[in-house]
Amino acid sequence: xxxxxxxxxxxxxxxxxxxxxxxxxxxxxxxxxxxxxxxxxxxxxxxxxxxxxxxxxxxxxxxxxxxxxxxxxxxxxxxxxxxxxxxxxxxxxxxxxxxxxxxxxxxxxxxxxxxxxxxxxxxxxxxxxxxxxxxxxxxxxxxxxxxxxxxxxxxxxxxxxxxxxxxxxxxxxxxxxxxxxxxxxxxxxxxxxxxxxxxxxxxxxxxxxxxxxxxxxxxxxxxxxxxxxxxxxxxxxxxxxxxxxxxxxxxxxxxxxxxxxxxxxxxxxxxxxxxxxxxxxxxxxxxxxxxxxxxxxxxxxxxxxxxxxxxxxxxxxxxxxxxxxxxxxxxxxxxxxxxxxxxxxxxxxxxxxxxxxxxxxxxxxxxxxxxxxxxxxxxxxxxxxxxxxxxxxxxxx
Amino acid sequence: xxxxxxxxxxxxxxxxxxxxxxxxxxxxxxxxxxxxxxxxxxxxxxxxxxxxxxxxxxxxxxxxxxxxxxxxxxxxxxxxxxxxxxxxxxxxxxxxxxxxxxxxxxxxxxxxxxxxxxxxxxxxxxxxxxxxxxxxxxxxxxxxxxxxxxxxxxxxxxxxxxxxxxxxxxxxxxxxxxxxxxxxxxxxxxxxxxxxxxxxxxxxxxxxxxxxxxxxxxxxxxxxxxxxxxxxxxxxxxxxxxxxxxxxxxxxxxxxxxxxxxxxxxxxxxxxxxxxxxxxxxxxxxxxxxxxxxxxxxxxxxxxxxxxxxxxxxxxxxxxxxxxxxxxxxxxxxxxxxxxxxxxxxxxxxxxxxxxxxxxxxxxxxxxxxxxxxxxxxxxxxxxxxxxxxxxxxxxx
Numbered sequence: 001x002x003x004x005x006x007x008x009x010x011x012x013x014x015x016x017x018x019x020x021x022x023x024x025x026x027x028x029x030x031x032x033x034x035x036x037x038x039x040x041x042x043x044x045x046x047x048x049x050x051x052x053x054x055x056x057x058x059x060x061x062x063x064x065x066x067x068x069x070x071x072x073x074x075x076x077x078x079x080x081x082x083x084x085x086x087x088x089x090x091x092x093x094x095x096x097x098x099x100x101x102x103x104x105x106x107x108x109x110x111x112x113x114x115x116x117x118x119x120x121x122x123x124x125x126x127x128x129x130x131x132x133x134x135x136x137x138x139x140x141x142x143x144x145x146x147x148x149x150x151x152x153x154x155x156x157x158x159x160x161x162x163x164x165x166x167x168x169x170x171x172x173x174x175x176x177x178x179x180x181x182x183x184x185x186x187x188x189x190x191x192x193x194x195x196x197x198x199x200x201x202x203x204x205x206x207x208x209x210x211x212x213x214x215x216x217x218x219x220x221x222x223x224x225x226x227x228x229x230x231x232x233x234x235x236x237x238x239x240x241x242x243x244x245x246x247x248x249x250x251x252x253x254x255x256x257x258x259x260x261x262x263x264x265x266x267x268x269x270x271x272x273x274x275x276x277x278x279x280x281x282x283x284x285x286x287x288x289x290x291x292x293x294x295x296x297x298x299x300x301x302x303x304x305x306x307x308x309x310x311x312x313x314x315x316x317x318x319x320x321x322x323x324x325x326x327x328x329x330x331x332x333x334x335x336x337x338x339x340x341x342x343x344x345x346x347x348x349x350x351x352x353x354x355x356x357x358x359x360x361x362x363x364x365x366x367x368x369x370x371x372x373x374x375x376x377x378x379x380x381x382x383x384x385x386x387x388x389x390x391x392x393x394x395x396x397x
Numbered sequence: 398x399x400x401x402x403x404x405x406x407x408x409x410x411x412x413x414x415x416x417x418x419x420x421x422x423x424x425x426x427x428x429x430x431x432x433x434x435x436x437x438x439x440x441x442x443x444x445x446x447x448x449x450x451x452x453x454x455x456x457x458x459x460x461x462x463x464x465x466x467x468x469x470x471x472x473x474x475x476x477x478x479x480x481x482x483x484x485x486x487x488x489x490x491x492x493x494x495x496x497x498x499x500x501x502x503x504x505x506x507x508x509x510x511x512x513x514x515x516x517x518x519x520x521x522x523x524x525x526x527x528x529x530x531x532x533x534x535x536x537x538x539x540x541x542x543x544x545x546x547x548x549x550x551x552x553x554x555x556x557x558x559x560x561x562x563x564x565x566x567x568x569x570x571x572x573x574x575x576x577x578x579x580x581x582x583x584x585x586x587x588x589x590x591x592x593x594x595x596x597x598x599x600x601x602x603x604x605x606x607x608x609x610x611x612x613x614x615x616x617x618x619x620x621x622x623x624x625x626x627x628x629x630x631x632x633x634x635x636x637x638x639x640x641x642x643x644x645x646x647x648x649x650x651x652x653x654x655x656x657x658x659x660x661x662x663x664x665x666x667x668x669x670x671x672x673x674x675x676x677x678x679x680x681x682x683x684x685x686x687x688x689x690x691x692x693x694x695x696x697x698x699x700x701x702x703x704x705x706x707x708x709x710x711x712x713x714x715x716x717x718x719x720x721x722x723x724x725x726x727x728x729x730x731x732x733x734x735x736x737x738x739x740x741x742x743x744x745x746x747x748x749x750x751x752x753x754x755x756x757x758x759x760x761x762x763x764x765x766x767x768x769x770x771x772x773x774x775x776x777x778x779x780x781x782x783x784x785x786x787x788x789x790x791x792x793x794x
Contacts, residue, residue, distance in 0.1 A: 041665040140665040200649035200673045204641045207674045210667065211637060211681070212609055215630035233612035240608060241638055244601045249736075252597040258704060266702055268438040268537040270607065270694060274701065276597045277604045284608070297667060304671065305663055307655060336733075339646075 011228040012133065016117060016124035017292045018084045024051040024119030025083045026076060029153050037114065037149050041139035047128065050153050051119025052111035055079045055095060056103035062159045064395055066101060066386075067150060068110040069167030069174035071372075072242075072299045073291055075118040078110040079103065084118075084290045093374055100383040105395065106163065113174075114149045115141035115299060117292035124225060124292045135222035141298050143170070143306045147177045151185070161185050163393055164386060168192035168371035169338065170299065173306050176346070179325045180308055188389040190382065192330040193371045195342035196316050196349070197307035202337060205245055206300035209238030213293050222294050235293040236284030243283045248334035248367035252276060316345065317352035326392070327357040328385040330378060332370040358385060408625040409530065413514060413521035413689045415481045421448040421509075421516030422480045423473060426550050434511065434546050438536035444525065447550050448516025449508035452476045452492060453500035459556045461792055463498060463783075464547060465507040466564030466571035468769075469639075469696045470688055472515040475507040476500065481515075481687045490771055497780040502792065503560065510571075511546045512538035512695035520691035521622060532619035538695050540567070540703045544574045548582070558582050560790055561783060565589035565768035566735065567696065570703050573743070576722045577705055585786040587779065589727040590768045592739035593713050593746070594704035599734060602642055603697040606635030610690050619691050632690040633681030640680045645731035645764030649673060713742065714749035723789070724754040725782040727775060729767040755782060 001009065013019045020026075029050045031037065036046035053076045058065060068078050068091065079095040081088055095101040095108055112120035115138065127134045154162060165178045165186050172194025179189045198206075213219055216234030220227050244252075256276040260266070272278035312318035327350055331343035340361050350357040360381040364370045370378065390396045398406065410416045417423075426447045428434065433443030450473045455462060465475050465488065476492040478485055492498040492505055509517035512535065524531045551559060562575045562583050569591025576586045595603075610616055613631030617624050641649075653673040657663070669675035709715035724747055728740035737758050747754040757778040761767045767775065787793045 136667065140667070197655065199646060200653045200655065200671075201641065201644075201646045203655070203671050204649060204673050204677055205638075207669075207671075207677055208634060208637045208641065211678070212612075212634045214667075215609075215613065215634055217614055237605060237609045237612055237634065240605045241602075244598065244605065247598075249596060249598045252601060256597045258594060258597065258600070270533065270537070270611075270698065272604075274597075274600050274604075276601050280601055280604055281608070301667065 012124070012225050015225040015228060015230050016133075017230070017288065018117065018290050020051070020084060020118045021122070021124045021292060026051050026053050026119060028052075028119060029156055031152060035152065037145065037152070039139050039145050040142040043139045045114070045121060045139070048114065048121035048149070049119070050111050050114075050149055052076050052109060052153060053078070053080060054110075055108040056106050058107040058157065058159070062157070063161070063163060063393060064105065065107045065109060065154070065157070065159045065162050066164045066166060067154065067162050067178070068095065068101070068108055069150070069165065069171035070110065070113065071167070071169040071171045072303065073287070073296070074171065075116065076110040076112045079108065090372060094379060094382065100379050100386060101166065105390070109154065109157070111150055111153055113146040113299075115146070115295060115302065117295040120149075122292065123222065123294035123298055133225040135225065135294060138298065140305070141302050143173045143177050143302050144181060146302065147174050147181055150174070150178075151182060161187055163395065164188040164190060164389060166190040166192070166382075169194055169368065170303050173303065176308060179323060179327070180319045183323050183325065186325045187393055188326045188328070188386070190328045190330065190385065191346070193332055193335055193338050193368055195338050196309060196346050198304050199342075203304045205241060206304055208241055210297050210300060212237040212241070213297060219293065222297075224293070230288070231293045232288040235288045235291070235296060238296060239287040240280045240284045243280060245337045246367060246369045248336065248365055250334060250365040251367050254365065316349035320350055320353035320355050323350070323353060323355040325355065326389055327355060328381065329357065329359040330371070330381055331361045332366070332368070332375075332378075333361055333363045334365045335368040335370065337368040409521070409622050412622040412625060412627050413530075414627070414685065415514065415687050417448070417481060417515045418519070418521045418689060423448050423450050423516060425449075425516060426553055428549060432549065434542065434549070436536050436542050437539040440536045442511070442518060442536070445511065445518035445546070446516070447508050447511075447546055449473050449506060449550060450475070450477060452505040453503055455504040455554065455556070459554070460558070460560060460790060461502065462504045462506060462551070462554070462556045462559050463561045463563060464551065464559050464575070465492065465498070465505055466547070466562065466568035467507065467510065468564070468566040468568045469700065470684070470693070471568065472513065473507040473509045476505065487769060491776060491779060497776050497783060498563065502787065506551065506554070508547055508550055510543040510696075512543070512692060512699065514689035514692040517546075519689065520619065520695055521689050530622040532622065532691060535695065537702070538699050540570045540574050540699050541578060543699065544571050544578055547571070547575075548579060558584055560792065561585040561587060561786065563587040563589070563779075566591055566765065567700050570700065573705060576720060576724070577716045580720050580722065583722045584790055585723045585725070585783070587725045587727065587782065588743065590729055590732055590735050590765055592735050593706060593743050595701050596739075600701045602638060603701055605638055607694055607697060609634040609638070610694060616690065619694075621690070627685070628690045629685040632685045632688070632693060635693060636684040637677045637681045640677060642734045643764060643766045645733065645762055647731060647762040648764050651762065713746035717747050717750035717752050720747070720750060720752040722752065723786055724752060725778070726754065726756040727768070727778055728758045729763070729765070729772075729775075730758055730760045731762045732765040732767065734765040
């Protein structure tokens with residue numbers, strides 16, 4: 001690379017938030033002109049690529065594959081350290097040898113979603129026609145688009161039927177979409193802390209986040225890559241807003257209450273005086289170092305668009321008609337972003353469709369983020385369900 | 398005024414969001430150098446002024462005065478049209494002839510709080526020492542400071558004891574503070590949809606709003622008045638976030654659901670596609686036309702600082718010890734910003750202090766904003782309580 005080219009590249013990396021966007025350290029599946037991704041927007045994305053990780057080994061008849069779907073700001077480093085933050089995989093508590101998703105038994109695939117910023121094609125990727133990053137020229141991506149891309153990746157492995165698809169929040173939406181788009185290709189499904197459609201309130205919070213990004217003059221209508229800038233302030237505000245919705249009032253109260261940060265007394269200033277304030281500012285600041293602002297717009301939009309029943313005359317049960325998949329729904333009692341009623345509505349629809357379904361509401365005060373945390377009851381539920389499904393699938397030794 | 402001076406004035410008005418800041422159309426009480434406002438921050442505010450409105454007539458023995466306290470973004474136009482928006486007074490459903498707060502019987506006083514932007518001294522006011530707007534040089538204002546200023550205004554009327562103090566949300570905080578700071582000067586108190594302290598989650602949402610304002614480069618560390626700019630984008634995002642917290646999930650679902658704005662189908666764009674999105678954008682945009690961004694910072698900070706029990710070893714009941722005031726607490730079942738538990742905690746403390754207290758939880762799905770809306774059960778509760786208190790006070794005819 002010439003010095004000038006290296007500078008351009010460094011600027012791109014800086015603007016996109018991390019180097020993985022352009023140079024993934026994980027395996028990558030490339031899909032050329034002959035394998036376009038058909039998008040719900042009515043356009044084809046081509047060429048495109050999917051960055052992914054695998055854990056464990058695929059068995060001889062390829063019947064032990066578990067697809068793990070990540071959430072809004074997640075990535076494919078579910079069980080190995082993130083090359084960006086150096087932190088352990090975001091679900092390494094649940095995925096690994098001897099863990100509920102046991103990599104001694106199962107072959108785990110986790111891919112970065114389309115529209116993301118960890119190596120799979122997204123708004124920071126170079127658009128072939130222009131030689132510049134897509135920015136907002138990337139069509140709006142849907143949950144179904146993400147799943148369609150995952151199917152193409154799974155096909156590459158020669159896997160006919162996934163043993164299980166598992167995910168929480170936006171990951172749970174992908175799980176549901178898998179069971180509807182490819183009903184014969186999913187033996188067991190575990191949608192966690194999710195819903196069959198995004199609620200009005202959830203759309204509202206997402207819209208606030210997007211407006212915060214777009215209000216940042218460094219956003220440049222999504223063309224900040226070329227400007228060498230980043231809408232970090234707007235993205236941080238978006239993350240802060242979202243972060244409040246991931247926690248519960250009780251958890252915040254227990255963790256922070258009205259505790260002051262550095263003082264015995266109120267300082268009568270606009271600095272971060274309460275611990276909750278500095279915590280939130282920290283959440284905002286660290287997030288922008290790893291995530292691309294435009295990807296944030298695409299991910300939130302994908303969730304807002306999600307509404308499984310919409311294609312079935314508003315009848316969710318019709319979406320699952322004749323489903324042979326075994327479902328295990330999990331919700332968390334203090335999750336107010338995806339409250340238990342959302343999971344229950346799916347359970348009712350599955351019951352109406354005579355599908356096999358079990359459902360667990362885990363008692364916890366830790367809010368939506370519970371699905372990422374150590375929750376013994378949750379782990380037991382996953383472990384029990386997957387073990388039973390494995391026996392039914394003939395996988396148990 | 399010279400042309401240059403007029404230009405400076407127009408710029409100031411523009412930056413502050415409305416003309417009332419500098420040139421109130423309402424009565425104004427001026428407090429000169431001999432009557433400073435002692436602030437909790439340890440400084441004096443002097444000179445200062447209070448913009449206010451009155452409705453009805455003060456009786457001969459001055460025993461029929463009701464002080465109405467406004468909420469975060471409210472003003473003293475509680476029962477007459479706002480000169481800024483032209484809309485009816487924000488509480489004209491409840492205050493007026495023959496209404497629950499009956500201006501045929503009572504003398505209603507409502508003043509803009511200190512730190513506000515509708516004529517009472519606030520961050521947009523000119524600091525005498527510099528001849529420029531205070532900006533963030535105005536000390537942080539507390540709920541107690543607001544109440545101390547109101548007391549000085551009430552004294553101007555020669556009123557010894559207020560018949561009642563009434564308010565919702567931040568207004569309810571002022572009501573509570575009145576009963577603690579001036580226990581002998583309040584006959585009846587009606588704190589509505591409020592709490593004795595601001596919760597961690599509420600501080601969190603406020604902090605997000607403040608960060609949105611401060612992230613706006615047009616904010617200029619609070620000195621935008623002199624720059625002739627306004628942090629409208631940041632303030633709009635702050636308002637949008639807050640607005641979501643004022644409504645309930647059910648109300649949003651009923652009002653907007655996932656309805657699309659202009660199309661039969663999803664547009665695969667980042668425009669406001671869902672009705673909830675354009676509604677929120679509208680809320681953000683209209684707000685910045687009437688409200689000063691720095692005042693927003695001061696108001697939210699005042700609420701965050703509020704914690705009555707803090708001065709009483711954390712024992713709320715001690716704050717009300719020996720209180721002769723009659724209390725009527727009102728909460729709304731779907732209010733998740735100030736949930737019923739917050740009111741109940743106050744009721745318990747008042748009971749422990751052997752104070753006179755009644756409590757109504759109004760069943761509604763309209764969230765925190767219910768206190769500003771037509772809610773028959775709520776109106777009946779206010780009417781019944783005030784009528785009974787009037788009889789006890791010897792005011793009934």
